[in-house]
Amino acid sequence: GAxxxxxxxxxxxxxxxxxxxxxxxxxxxxxxxxxxxxxxxGLEFLIYFQGNSAPxxxxxxxxxxxxxxxxxxxxxxxxxxxxxxxxxxxxxxxSRQGVTDxxxxxxxxxxxxL
Amino acid sequence: xENVEQHPSTLxxxxxxxxxxxxxYSDSASNxxxxxxxxxxxRPQLIIxxxxxxxxxxxxxxAVTLNKTAKHFSxxxxxxxxxxxxxxxxxxSTSGYxxxxxxxxxxxxxxx
Numbered sequence: 001g002a003x004x005x006x007x008x009x010x011x012x013x014x015x016x017x018x019x020x021x022x023x024x025x026x027x028x029x030x031x032x033x034x035x036x037x038x039x040x041x042g043l044e045f046l047i048y049f050q051g052n053s054a055p056x057x058x059x060x061x062x063x064x065x066x067x068x069x070x071x072x073x074x075x076x077x078x079x080x081x082x083x084x085x086x087x088x089x090x091x092x093x094x095s096r097q098g099v100t101d102x103x104x105x106x107x108x109x110x111x112x113x114l
Numbered sequence: 115x116e117n118v119e120q121h122p123s124t125l126x127x128x129x130x131x132x133x134x135x136x137x138x139y140s141d142s143a144s145n146x147x148x149x150x151x152x153x154x155x156x157r158p159q160l161i162i163x164x165x166x167x168x169x170x171x172x173x174x175x176x177a178v179t180l181n182k183t184a185k186h187f188s189x190x191x192x193x194x195x196x197x198x199x200x201x202x203x204x205x206x207s208t209s210g211y212x213x214x215x216x217x218x219x220x221x222x223x224x225x226x
Binding site: 033041042043045048056058059091099100102103104105106107108 | 158213
């Protein structure tokens with residue numbers, strides 16, 4: 001079946017501009033996660049959605065970052081007033097139910113802020 | 115919150131040798147420990163996981179061991195092959211919590 005998809009695959013933007021990154025999880029997966037991976041670094045948790053529950057936003061690095069998940073499916077991560085330190089690969093993952101289920105990752109969006 | 119330490123950060127072995135990557139965790143309530151493999155330019159993919167009710171799990175050339183008392187778990191790869199070259203991440207999480215905490219990764223290089 002279809003895996004997790006993300007768009008765009010690459011995004012180059014100028015400092016100060018807003019960007020939107022999209023994630024389409026695996027159909028039927030109720031849990032959705034966003035991570036950030038800087039060059040040569042590990043996976044930094046950003047935000048977690050589970051069903052209709054309030055999202056866990058504890059990993060968002062600043063109030064310039066926000067995310068929403070519409071209809072329990074597609075999610076959008078928005079970064080406002082981008083900074084050069086926001087440059088990274090943004091990975092989305094989904095799992096069937098919760099954090100102890102296998103997470104399936106999307107291909108990521110490589111964000112470059114000039 | 116949970117803290118996961120992973121060692122070594124890089125590991126070079128000859129084809130056919132074994133490789134061992136070790137992780138420690140801080141939260142004694144953690145009960146799920148997956149390992150992900152990320153090839154260059156690719157997405158992370160689960161290769162094996164273990165839950166706290168077992169001490170060891172094996173899948174062909176890879177195995178994971180868990181020591182709950184010492185709060186550490188390890189990935190063992192036997193008969194390494196060049197296609198095993200990748201970055202390996204360990205992680206830990208607890209049922210009822212939302213966060214899967216990852217280690218910083220181990221770059222494994224298998225030389226032919």
